Amino acid sequence: MTDEQPPSPYEPPSHGQPYEQPHYGQQHPQWGQQPPYAPQPPYGQYGPPGGQPRPAGTNVLAILSLVFAFVFAPAGIVCGHLAKRQIRQTGEEGDQLATWGLILSYVFTALGLLACCGWIGLAIWANADNNGY
Secondary structure, three states: OOOOOOOOOOOOOOOOOOOOOOOOOOOOOOOOOOOOOOOOOOOOOOOOHHHOOOOOOEOHHHHHHHHHHHHOHHHHHHHHHHHHHHHHHHOOEOHHHHHHHHHHHHHHHHHHHHHHHHHHHHHHHHHHHHOOO
């Protein structure tokens, strides 16, 4: 018996030995096997605490609440309250966006109502002055 080991498939053949190719239909003996270790996450990144996956991204309704605060404030109020409820249930980000959307929406709605009431009051006052002559 000889203690010869087969040549490594990753090293070039030594001088004088033919380079052996696997025959058609045969796979290399080590190809297709799993590595002996588990893949590691990139350096400096940790998984979420508790093993539960954290939803990625900001709540869409929170963003819409802030946008609608400037466009149509009552819709910003509705979106803000819905966003706060979703954020409590899912743990998404965007709580401050929803809060600011609510604050601005309520302020702009109040200013809009004051402007409408003032305009109606001005119209009534102007009309009342015309009836006196």
